[in-house]
Amino acid sequence: MPLSANNPDRTTWLKVPENSDFPIQNIPFGVFLTRDDIITIGTRIGDTAIDLGALHQLGYFKGIDLTDDIFLQDSLNDFIADGRKTWRLVRNRVSEIFMTDNPALRDNEEHKNRVLFTMEEIEMQLPVDVGDYTDFYASKEHATNVGSLFRDPENALLPNWLHIPIGYHGRSSSIIPSGTPVRRPVGQTKPGDDGKPGFGPSRLLDFELEMAFITTAANDLGKRISIGEAEDYIFGLVLFNDWSARDIQAWEYVPLGPFLGKSFASTISPWIVTLDALEPFRVAGPEQDPKPLPYLQQQGNKNFDIKLQAIIQPEGGEESVVCTSNFKYMYWSMAQQLTHHTVNGCNVRSGDMMGSGTISGPTKDSYGSMLELSWRGQNPVPLADGSTRKFIEDGDTVILRGYCENDNVRIGFGKCSGKVLPAREI
Numbered sequence: 390m391p392l393s394a395n396n397p398d399r400t401t402w403l404k405v406p407e408n409s410d411f412p413i414q415n416i417p418f419g420v421f422l423t424r425d426d427i428i429t430i431g432t433r434i435g436d437t438a439i440d441l442g443a444l445h446q447l448g449y450f451k452g453i454d455l456t457d458d459i460f461l462q463d464s465l466n467d468f469i470a471d472g473r474k475t476w477r478l479v480r481n482r483v484s485e486i487f488m489t490d491n492p493a494l495r496d497n498e499e500h501k502n503r504v505l506f507t508m509e510e511i512e513m514q515l516p517v518d519v520g521d522y523t524d525f526y527a528s529k530e531h532a533t534n535v536g537s538l539f540r541d542p543e544n545a546l547l548p549n550w551l552h553i554p555i556g557y558h559g560r561s562s563s564i565i566p567s568g569t570p571v572r573r574p575v576g577q578t579k580p581g582d583d584g585k586p587g588f589g590p591s592r593l594l595d596f597e598l599e600m601a602f603i604t605t606a607a608n609d610l611g612k613r614i615s616i617g618e619a620e621d622y623i624f625g626l627v628l629f630n631d632w633s634a635r636d637i638q639a640w641e642y643v644p645l646g647p648f649l650g651k652s653f654a655s656t657i658s659p660w661i662v663t664l665d666a667l668e669p670f671r672v673a674g675p676e677q678d679p680k681p682l683p684y685l686q687q688q689g690n691k692n693f694d695i696k697l698q699a700i701i702q703p704e705g706g707e708e709s710v711v712c713t714s715n716f717k718y719m720y721w722s723m724a725q726q727l728t729h730h731t732v733n734g735c736n737v738r739s740g741d742m743m744g745s746g747t748i749s750g751p752t753k754d755s756y757g758s759m760l761e762l763s764w765r766g767q768n769p770v771p772l773a774d775g776s777t778r779k780f781i782e783d784g785d786t787v788i789l790r791g792y793c794e795n796d797n798v799r800i801g802f803g804k805c806s807g808k809v810l811p812a813r814e815i
Contacts, residue, residue, distance in 0.1 A: 390477050393667050397797035401487045402495045403505075405435035410792055410801020411489055416480045417625070417660035417802075418465055420512040428514065430460040430468060433660060434487055438506040441479075447500055447686065449486055449493070453478045464518040469605045469624045470739035471490035473810045476624065477665060513659035515566045517603055517740040522564060522655070523730060524599075524631060524647075524744040526557040527721035529675065531749035551679060554721040554729045556743075559631075564742065564790045567628075567805045573783060574653040576637035585625040586601050590812035591634035591650075592767045593766075594781045597747040598699045598757035598789055600716055601629040602723050603661055607737040614731045616687050619724035620664060628658040628789045628805035629744050630699075635760055635780070655744075658789070658805040669762070670694045670793040672717045672808065681725070684732060691722035697748060699757065702770060703809075704784030709772040711762060714748050714755040738751075775810035784810045 394416055401413040411417065411433045421438060422428050429442040442460035444450065455475070459468055468475070486494050494500055526532055529546075531557075536545030549555065565571075573594055578587040607622035608614050614622060631651065638650025674692030695716035702708045721729075728742060747757040756762045759780050762770050769777035781787060786808040791802030 392475065392477065392481075392668060394480045395666065395669060399484060400489045401434055402489050402491075403437050403487055408437050410799070410803055411660075412798060412800070413799045414798045415550060415662060416483050416664045417666070418466060419432055419516045419660045420514040422514060423506060423545075424510040428463045430462060430465060432483055432783075436508050438508060439483070440504050440506065440512045441483075443503045444486070445765070447503065450479065450482055450619060452783060453482060455479075458799045461628045463739065465516050466518050466740040468549050468738045469517070469603065472605060474619055475726055476663060480663065481514050495656050502647065509796060513566055513568070515564065515657075516659055516661050517742070518560040518585040519564050519740055520738050521741045522559040522744070523556050523741075524651070524746060525554055525726050526746040527554055527672070527719050527726060528746055528749050528753055528757070529720040530718060530755075531747040531757060531761070534749060534756065538760070538765050552681065554726045556726070556730070557646045557653070559647070559744070561742070563652055564655045564657060566805070567590065567656060567803070567807070569656065569807060571632055571654045571807045572810050573655070574634045574637065574649065575812050575815060576634065576649045577640055578636045579640045586640065589815065591637050592780070593635035594809065595633045595635050595697060596781060596787045597631040597633055597695055598712055598714060599629040599631050599745045599747060600695065600697075600791070601742050601744045602626050604727065604737050604739070604741045604743065606739045607727070608731055610641060610736040611734040611814065612730055612731075613734060614737070615717045616685060616724055616728045619727045622727065623723055625661040625663040626667070627661055627800070628791050630656040630801045630805055630807060631744055631747075632656065632807070633758070654807070656807040657742075658802050658807055659801050662800065662802055667693050667793060668697070669795060669798070670772055670800070674717060675720050676741060677720065685725050685728060686722055687722060690725060691773050692717045692719055695791050695793050698789065700788040700790070701738050701778060701781070702786040702788060703772065703774060703776065704786075706772075706774050707787065711770050711772075711778075712757055714750045714757050716745070716748060718748060718750045719757075781809055783809055
């Protein structure tokens, strides 16, 4: 099916600010609360939110096989479960409705009043009910940095890292939408000289610059997804800040890996940008050496050129960009991650989320966490107001931004932000 919505020549009768993340070529999907306190599935063009439930009720999706209530829900799970054909048909139709020369909705004031909202009139919600969440560790630069910090720099990567996408199962209940405050976690930390573990608020709170992809129902238990079909089951991507309490994690992670140091909060951007919208921004990705086993060998351009930023904004202060990275640095692609996830027969469901792991690049300013940027606190990171940070402090807001851009179009994700609140009293 042609991706007509990607046509870079299309323009819209809606107002789209210059350098907007959401031109008519994007058409992401999300869930929001309207000015009438109704939760609906919608999309966005420029600074206008579009109620897809109202569009459907008014007959604008005629000819597409959709249930009456497909957009009248509080999550995208059922829509995602309908599969790629449905996603493409709906996205193409939305593009047609809002093209400059299409008068059907443009000239119908009554319908526009029901369908269109300013961003100030809505409240974004979590876009999917995340049943399962897996976090990968797929950036070679990040894994090398962490291995150098905590192990032997000459043998920073463990023997398995270059052969399989490493991951762990995370906690889906604490995934929150952008704008939700994050409470500083409390937990145990490594013992001091007296041999007793410490206990209290985390002193080494960190962000992790990640992206996450959302899946549709892909396979029955006991079956696996081949590398050639894996992308058919990936709906789209969000920005993802997988907050980390480094001191809590350092004490607990042996022998079973991350637990309380990670499960207190993970923030995602509210608009899911489809894999289809990102198609023009494919790139080859890093060369994989040694060559993966046959089931992980992916043909063609397997990565996407998505420019990423991590920003710290102190309370009442200005923003400081502390990291500039790119999704194209990922050593293990999304398709490889999903294929490996199911090679043992693990079943994947609609709305499952898979994090990329911290996305670090080859230069110091592209490291995707404070752990790396400050090199475990040895090199404080300067901010615009003259202060410095080793890790994240109370009152700081961490903002992630991401976008793709070529000579024809810019496709972005909006922002993924969270303000850190003090720990609750013990």
